Structures are given as structure tokens and as C-alpha cells.
Amino acid sequence: MADVTARDGEREGRSPDHDRAQLLLVGALALAVLFVALALLLNTAIYTGNLATRETGVDAVPAVEYVGETRTAGVDTIRSVNRLNNTSTDALNSALNASIDRWDDLASHHRAVAGDGAAASVVAVTNGTRIQQDDATRSYIDESGTANWTVAADADLSGVRSLRLKVDESTLPGGFADDVFHINVSSTEGTWSVYVYTNAADDPEIRVFNDGSEVAQCPAGSVTDGTFVIDVPNESVGGAPCAALGDVDDVGTDAAIRYRYGNEAGGTYTMVVDEPPSALTLPGLVAAGSGQPYYTPAIYSADLSVRYRTPELDYEARIGVQPP
Structure with missing residues (x-):
């Protein structure tokens, strides 16, 4: 005998596929509502953040x-x-x-x-001392004519700035040697040396040494009216870059600036150190206005x-x- 008992879906006139479709539709609607709610929350957060930024931002x-x-x-x-x-x-x-x-x-x-x-x-x-030579016709000797001399020294000397030399090209010897004019800047950090001469092409040139080891060789970029400038803070020679010069005045304590073979070069120079004249050893300098290398009180820096x-x-x- 045939089974005449109807299934629930069939008694209500629905098929199983119809029920599954309704479930999918309800699920999709629920996800859509969820996404809309999340979007609203996110937009609200962004708006609130922007508003807070506009309200509390400071123009510095x-x-x-x-x-x-x-x-x-x-x-x-x-x-x-x-x-x-x-x-x-x-x-x-x-x-x-x-x-x-x-x-x-x-x-x-x-x-x-x-x-x-x-x-x-x-x-x-910070009180200091300015050291200068204004006579362009004079060599780099001290006031008494000594070629190897100490420009400035002290156990507490720890700063050198604005070190610049305007060199007369005609006073330089030809070729590099130990006895050409050079500057030694020594301290607890070691000794930097700058040698000045003319090269084989008869052009001005410098060599930079750190504790006796050569670091750089820098030709002068240009010579104007027979002179060129060795500019330590601007790291240049005759306007041409020479990066090694940037370390020459980076000293520790117990610093000393010495000229060697000052009779082998000439021109003007200037520098400022971070100790007043009363605290320094300045045997080769005189008072200002004499035409000799001299010193004056100076301000090294300020806060x-x-x-x-x-x-x-x-x-x-x-x-x-x-x-x-």
C-alpha cells in the first residue's frame, strides 16, 4: 500500500529548495545591516578624529x-x-x-x-680670545720672527672656531715636504695637521693629516689677486670643497694651535678660541694695532x-x- 503521509513541506505547499532560499535571503539581509552599521561607526570615528585635530591643532x-x-x-x-x-x-x-x-x-x-x-x-x-694677523705682506712667524711657535695653548682650551687663512701664493715653496708651512691643532683627541705648498703644476694645494696619517689632498679651487683662502669651518680651499678640514677644529681639552715653518708662507689669518687672554699661553702675540700677530678679548659663544x-x-x- 502506498505511503500517503505528506511531509511537512509538502503539506504546506513548499519545497525544501524554497526554504533554503529564504534562509539565504535572511542571512544576506543580516550581513548587509551589519556592514552598514560598521560603515556608520567608521565614518563617525573618522569625522570625530578630524574634528578633534582641527580643534586642537597648534600652529608652531x-x-x-x-x-x-x-x-x-x-x-x-x-x-x-x-x-x-x-x-x-x-x-x-x-x-x-x-x-x-x-x-x-x-x-x-x-x-x-x-x-x-x-x-x-x-x-x-663663553668668553674667549680672537687671534689675528692683518698684515698681508707678513709671513706666518711670531712677533719676534720665530718660525716654529705656539699660537695659543692651555689645559682648559677646548674650542677653536672661525679658523681662516688668506695665503699669498707667491710665498709658498714648490712641492710637498715636511718643512713646508703647516698648522698643528692638537688636543686630547689627537693632532690634526694642514700643510700648505704648491704642487707640480705650480698650483696651491694643501694636505690634511690625522696623527701623522694622510687623510686628504685638496687643490685650491681658485686664486684671486694672488691669494686663496683656507676656510676650515666651511671646509674649502680657494672655494673648492675639502671635507677633511671639517675635523681640524674638532678638538678635545688641553688644546694647542702651533705654526711650523711659518717663514714658508705668508698672508693674513684669524681664529677664535674659547678661553680669555688671561687664561692662555700666548708667547708669540702682541697687543692689537702693532702690525704684528695680535690678540683681543672676544666672545666665543653665547646662550x-x-x-x-x-x-x-x-x-x-x-x-x-x-x-x-
């Missing part, structure tokens, strides 16, 4: 600009007072403070137009306090200022 550009302007003003002021106010350490410090105060007045008034507050002042000074205020920013820093 004016403060950065002011710090740069203050550093430039400090460098220019140190150079100026070292030339014009070098009668004593007290005169130098007074001139530096007065000049920075005047600059601060002008700069703060300028910034006040935009509603910002700015202030700069001198908080520390400036800088503050910049806006409704959203209160910035304060201490910056070091040292001419190259």
Missing part, C-alpha cells in the same frame, strides 16, 4: 621662525661686538646684552602686531633664552649661538 610655524631669527641675530651680534667692542671682556658682554635687548624690543613689537608675545635675552656667555606665546602655544627654549 611663527615660533620656529622666531627661534631662527633670534639665532641669526645672535651670530651677527657676536661678530659685530668682537670687531667693535673688544677692549675688554666686560665691554664685550655689555655690548652683547645691549644689542640683544635692542633686537628683542624691535622683534617683540613686530610680533605683537599679530597678537603674539616674543622675548629673547642673553643667559650665558640665549627664547620665549614665544600665542593663545594656543607657550614655547620656551635655550639656544646656543656660535658664529662659524
Whole structure:
């Protein structure tokens, strides 16, 4: 006898395939709702983050600009007072403070137009000594005519900057040798040496040594009116790059600058060291104005306090200022 009992789906007039289709449709709708909800949450988070960034962002550009302007003003002021106010350490410090105060007045008034507050002042000074020879016709001997001599030395001497020589090409011997003019800059970090001569093509050239080992050989880029400049801080010879020079004035403590065979070259030179004249051994130098190699008090470097205020920013820093 045939089975006449109907299955549930058949009694209700539905097939099993129809039930599965409905289940898939319901599942798809549930996933769609979930994705929409996630998208709304993500968009809300992005919007909130952007809004928070716009509301709390601080424009620090004016403060950065002011710090740069203050550093430039400090460098220019140190150079100026070292030339014009070098009668004593007290005169130098007074001139530096007065000049920075005047600059601060002008700069703060300028910034006040935009509603910002700015202030700069001198908080520390490293007193030093400037050593110089201005007579372009003189060789690199000391004031008494000695060819091998100590320019400056002291156990506490630890900084040399602005070392530049303007050399008269006609005073140089031909060919490299141990007895051509050279500078020795020695300290606890070792000894750097710079030899000056003309090469086989009769062009000016230098060689740089570190503790007796040759590091570089640098020809002069150009000679103007018979002279060329050995510029240690700018790492150049006659305008041509010489990267090895960058390490010559990177000294430790107990530093000494010595000239050797100063009778084998001539011209002018200048440098600044980080100890005042009273603390240095300066046997080969005399007072300024004699035409001989001389020294004057100088400011080696200074620290400036800088503050910049806006409704959203209160910035304060201490910056070091040292001419190259």
C-alpha cells in the first residue's frame, strides 16, 4: 500500500529548495545591516578624529621662525661686538646684552602686531680670545720672527672656531715636504695637521693629516689677486670643497694651535678660541694695532633664552649661538 503521509513541506505547499532560499535571503539581509552599521561607526570615528585635530591643532610655524631669527641675530651680534667692542671682556658682554635687548624690543613689537608675545635675552656667555694677523705682506712667524711657535695653548682650551687663512701664493715653496708651512691643532683627541705648498703644476694645494696619517689632498679651487683662502669651518680651499678640514677644529681639552715653518708662507689669518687672554699661553702675540700677530678679548659663544606665546602655544627654549 502506498505511503500517503505528506511531509511537512509538502503539506504546506513548499519545497525544501524554497526554504533554503529564504534562509539565504535572511542571512544576506543580516550581513548587509551589519556592514552598514560598521560603515556608520567608521565614518563617525573618522569625522570625530578630524574634528578633534582641527580643534586642537597648534600652529608652531611663527615660533620656529622666531627661534631662527633670534639665532641669526645672535651670530651677527657676536661678530659685530668682537670687531667693535673688544677692549675688554666686560665691554664685550655689555655690548652683547645691549644689542640683544635692542633686537628683542624691535622683534617683540613686530610680533605683537599679530597678537603674539616674543622675548629673547642673553643667559650665558663663553668668553674667549680672537687671534689675528692683518698684515698681508707678513709671513706666518711670531712677533719676534720665530718660525716654529705656539699660537695659543692651555689645559682648559677646548674650542677653536672661525679658523681662516688668506695665503699669498707667491710665498709658498714648490712641492710637498715636511718643512713646508703647516698648522698643528692638537688636543686630547689627537693632532690634526694642514700643510700648505704648491704642487707640480705650480698650483696651491694643501694636505690634511690625522696623527701623522694622510687623510686628504685638496687643490685650491681658485686664486684671486694672488691669494686663496683656507676656510676650515666651511671646509674649502680657494672655494673648492675639502671635507677633511671639517675635523681640524674638532678638538678635545688641553688644546694647542702651533705654526711650523711659518717663514714658508705668508698672508693674513684669524681664529677664535674659547678661553680669555688671561687664561692662555700666548708667547708669540702682541697687543692689537702693532702690525704684528695680535690678540683681543672676544666672545666665543653665547646662550640665549627664547620665549614665544600665542593663545594656543607657550614655547620656551635655550639656544646656543656660535658664529662659524
